[in-house]
Amino acid sequence: MAHPVILSIDDDPAVSRAVARDIRRRYGDRYRVVRAGSGPEALDTLREIKLRGEQVAVLVADYRMPEMNGIEFLEAAMDLFPAARRVLLTAYADTGAAIDAINLVDLDHYLLKPWHPPEEKLYPVVDALLEAWTASPEAATTEIRVVGHRWSAPSFAVRDFLARNLVPYRWLLADEPEGGRLLAAAGASAADVPVVVTTDGKALVAPTETELAGIVGLNVVPAADFYDLVVVGGGPAGLGAAVYGASEGLRTVLVERRATGGQAGQSSRIENYLGFPDGVSGAQLTDRARRQALKFGAELLTTREVVGLAEAGSARLLRFDDGSTLAAHAVVLATGVSYRMLDAPGLADLTGRGVFYGSAATEAPSCVDQDVYIVGGANSAGQAAVYFSRYAARVHVLIRGADLTASMSSYLIDQLDRIDRITVHPHTEVVAGAGEGHLQCLTLRDTRTGQRRDVDASWLFVFIGAEPRTEWLAGVVARDERGYVVTGPDLVAGGSRPPGWSLPRDPYHLESSLPGVFAAGDVRAASVKRVASAVGEGAMAVSLVHRYLEAQ
């Protein structure tokens, strides 16, 4: 297959040559670097590339060009290659226009000219964009192939798992010729899907997540049975704890039941995290954090669920779902929260077959030119609406309240207002779903009048808040009435230390009612539900672990 394209557009031939030269020098062995002198010429080139069935990974457009400026070009290019990452080259005077473009064309980055030295200013940007593009479902340059049915929940689960772990793959429908050929070659039939064909040609029929993790090179077995620190949960709080723990010399293992990134990994664009003025996708942010943790020597286990915690003298013992155990001096609980299910007749059976919890970005390309329904009025729902509007004919955001002001950040409300394809339906709730084999119809209810109406719908994405899944901690650490782990000063609010507390001091700030077990991020009672605070608490928990270990 031809290499994917990096396209650069500049009307100044000298600049155009220089950009292409710098890009080719670093990426020329893996990408085809193509140049164009104007927006219209570049669009013609993109149409040809599309017809040839090739891919475009990154578009680098100069802002000031006659005929069509860079923003206009990127907007038109999105119709042809919506997944291509977009960079605008600007002069300092045009920074305002570049910032506006972040919303208008969902710009990934703007680069101030000159971009020298490229090692500092150009390559880190392009590296990050290529990384994100490679992990997108549209990047068909990969070799792991998944054959399945569009409306099969297990097929969705495999794709979702691979996407969340940033493993590139190619998706083939079982009833299409190429999918049928692969199934036949694997000795499987359409009834066996999902079938995963690995890069070395091995076929796995309906693999478990642990099997999948193994074949894509994710670690599933701990290297030791005793650590200084076990971190449970691989979202921002857990990754933060793993980075700080390992970098400060603690033997650290992080245990994640599904895919590192947690909720943040599902966010299409986090705009309020410090240091990323252009926003950053959750996948990019967590992938970097994961690599950072590994660099410092943390061990990361994926697809391993912790189901029990016990005190064993001065050690803390964690039990996995297969009965095996892991011991440590200290534990950081960073298990976050999970989406609450929408309780309406018919929906449970259709989960993964048209009804999805969270943004399920893998489904976006299948929603092209169709109507998408999103339930929820918080930022996560707003981000999903913006993301799906790039693919869907219309995105309907259903909220119970009168408007979004109480639940969504104003920058997102403004974005939604500006996108014609998005309609917000106030005072509306989903009361039923139905369909043969997959979602086909939703029943909506007006919360003021009680009036019901049916709409044809194949895609429903639900974002209705979340709850901690901490039942396994019952009787071991104190939790509040909603299941959040109570820590620090809240444990001694009544003037006495928690029952069973054995030390002659109060619990440290993030410490639970079991000494040496700390909680960080969304799972902690009264925590701020944000990426930055989760990362901060992960780091802070590690400094308290040091204090705890010194006193042991």
Ligand SMILES: Cc1cc2nc3c(=O)[nH]c(=O)nc-3n(C[C@H](O)[C@H](O)[C@H](O)COP(=O)(O)OP(=O)(O)OC[C@H]3O[C@@H](n4cnc5c(N)ncnc54)[C@H](O)[C@@H]3O)c2cc1C
């Ligand atoms: C779609 C979306 C968009 C968002 N956008 C923003 C935003 O723009 N800005 C912002 O600041 N915040 C945003 N948030 C909120 C932010 O993502 C969360 O506050 C943050 O991820 C919390 O981090 P955490 O590590 O505490 O928990 P989580 O991210 O929930 O991670 C917890 C992890 O623990 C794992 N786990 C749970 N139980 C176990 C177990 N028993 N064993 C092993 N592993 C376990 C889970 O699989 C999960 O990976 C968004 C959330 C969502 C869902």
